Amino acid sequence: MQKETPPVVIDTSGVDIHAENARIREHGPVAQVELPNGVRAWSITGYDAGRQALSDHRLSKDGHQHWTAYVHGEVDPSFPLIDWALMDNMNTTYGSAHSRMRALVAKRFTPRRIEAMRPTIDKIVASLLADLAGSSAGTVVDLKARYAYPLAARVIFDVVGIPEAARGTILGDGEAQIDTTKTSEEIAASVERGLMELAAVVEARRQHPADDLMSDLIAAQQEDGSELRDGEIIGNLSFLLGTGTETVTNLVVNSVLALLSHPDQLQLVRSGKASWQDAIEETLRVEAPVAHLPFRFPTEDVQLGGVTMSAGDPVLMNFAAIGRDPAIHGTSAGSFDITRPSKDHLSFGHGAYSCIGKALGRVEAEIAVSALFTRFPDLVLAVPASDIKPQSTFIMNGRDELPVLLATTPAESA
Ligand code: HEM
DSSP states (O other), rough: OOOOSOOEEOTTTTTHHHHHHHHHHTTTTTEEEEEEEEEEEEEEHHHHHHHHHOOHHHHOOOHHHHHHHHHTTOOTTOOOOOOHHHHHSSSGOHHHHHHHHHHHHGGGGGGHHHHHHHHHHHHHHHHHHHHTTOOOOOEEEEEEEIIIIHHHHHHHHHHHHHOOOHHHHHHHHHHHHHHHTTHHHHHHHHHHHHHHHHHHHHHHHHHHOOOOOOOEEEEEHHHSSSOOOOOHHHHHHHHHHHHHHHHHHHHHHHHHHHHHHHHHHHOOOOOOOOOOHHHHHHHHHHHOOOOSEEEESSSOOOTTTTEEEEEEEOOOEEEHHHOHHHHHGGGGTTTTOTSSSSOOOTTTOOOOOOTTHHHHHHHHHHHHHHHHHHOOTEEESSSSSGSOOOOSSSSSSOBBBEEEEEOOOHHHHH
């Protein structure tokens, strides 16, 4: 990697990703950053450069093949982000290995199937809201723990086919994996626990197939000679559970927080001048749930945004910065304005690795946010928005908690 002016050193605690991104952007749409262990990487903060990178087949996600430092045995195993490049799942494969796996999974997420899931999502939302309404008046309620997270988890755990009894362990470990303040040993231990639990679940399902994604993958392994390995099945299921839970949770939490801290914008939706979809889309733009995603690796030298990224350099997609690019959103790029005509973002990625669950994520968030504000019209934050801490990660963009007062009137809780 070419050395230039000192790069921005990434704060792994993720305390203020937007301020950090503004500093990275000062160095251009594609700029060097420093990760833990002194590892240098490129961060793509520009919208145009981001689209180009995501459409460029020369940017691989397979660290085993294309991360030069790893191939040469030069990566310190204690580098805490190592798993992001080496995990055994579709998102870290390249070429035909990637498209084969992607096609198998995508069958469960067609627009028709997602639309058919609306009644199930409605039901889960209604039961979570009924549970919230049971809280005594004046109690502070954490909407992340009691609403956003259980919704996102139940939906994706149902799609994959994880039995209730195994959900606790797998969920706990998913949370630990995205915490970029943890050591590589702590992360490895939690990954191991989750994968072992999942392996046991897959073995049991092999004997008793059902109508779920896990059974699809087991059937593909048995039927079409696709040479799907057990490790791949487990790795992909684990990835889907994590990605389907953490992202949707963040989108719901970020949307509710944005609306509660911008009452004028909430009023626009309530008065019919804007829609819930407008609010969700603007949240996706200004508070991308996946903030700064490791890693891509150029398979050859690639020129982008005025720099040359050498073959094998680690590259991060800075989705949080891309949504706020002033080159396309002007000086108000950082403001939450649900009426802005163009809400362009790349928060679901783009191109070969673009999000398979984006329709599902949008539907879940729309149902969850609209139903919440309808059920609890007096909902308010229980503390000032500035006191609500971000998650300790620079990779994801969410909050540890979302404390609110439901302010349920007696008529509503009846
Ligand atoms: C608001 C919700 C969501 C957001 C913001 C989001 C974001 C993203 C992003 C940015 C990527 C691109 C990764 C890359 O470039 O390497 C991605 C990929 C992916 N997402 Fe989502 N996601 C969301 C919901 C979901 C859900 C509910 C699922 C459930 C199935 C899902 C499954 C996937 C999968 C399987 C991929 C990898 C595709 C591949 O490697 O070809 N996502 N997502």
